[in-house]
Amino acid sequence: MKFVVYALLALSSLIALGGCAPTVILGGAAIGGVAVAEERSVGTVIDDATIKTQVMNAIFQKSEPMFTSTSTTVIDGVVLITxxxxxxxxxxxxxxxIWGVKGVKEVHNEVKVANGESVGNFASDSLITTKLKxxxxxxxxxxxxxxxxxxxDGTVYLMGIAQDEAELQRVKNHAKDISGVRKIVSYVKMKSELNSA
Structure with a gap:
C-alpha cells in the first residue's frame, strides 16, 4: 500500500508541474521542458516538486482523510494549501x-473548516478551476x-509568476467573468520581483 501511495505522490507532482499526460511519460525531461517554458529555473522546479512530494507525504502519514481533502501547490518554495x-x-x-519540510519559505493555509456543503461545492469549484485554466x-x-x-467554496486562489501587473489583471478579469466566483485571492509574484531577488 505504501509503495502505491508514494508512486501516486510522485506521479501527482509531475502532473502538477506540466498539467498534462506527456509530463508523466517523459519524466525528468518534461520537468526541464516546463522549466524552460516558465519563469522558474530547472533547479527551482525540481526543488518545488520535492517539497510538494514531502508535504503530501507528511500529510498522508498524519491522516489519509486529511490528505485526500486537501490540495497543495508549491512555487519557489512558497506553499499554498487549500x-x-x-x-x-x-x-x-x-x-x-508544512513548516516541517525543508526548503519551505512561506505557507499560505487557505484550508477551510468543513461546513457540510463540501460535495456540492467540490463539483462547482472544480468547474470554476477548469473554466479559468x-x-x-x-x-x-x-x-x-x-x-x-x-x-x-467559490474563492479562486492564484499562485505563480506574472510578467507584469497588466497580465495579472487579465487573469483576475477572466476569473471575475466566471459564474460562481465569489472572491479572488492572489499570491502571484511579479517577474521583476524574482529578477531582483
Missing part, C-alpha cells in the same frame, strides 16, 4: 507539517504555464 478539514486544530496541524490557455497575452489555480 481544501477542507473537520476541525480548526486540523488546519493548525497542516501548517505545522481554459481561459488562461486561450489568452495569448497570458503565459498560462506560470499560473496555478485552486478554487475552494
Amino acid at each position: 481544501g477542507e478539514v473537520p476541525t480548526p486544530e486540523d488546519r493548525i496541524t497542516l501548517t505545522r507539517l 481554459l481561459q488562461l490557455l486561450r489568452d495569448a497575452e497570458i503565459m498560462n504555464i506560470n499560473y496555478s489555480v485552486e478554487t475552494v
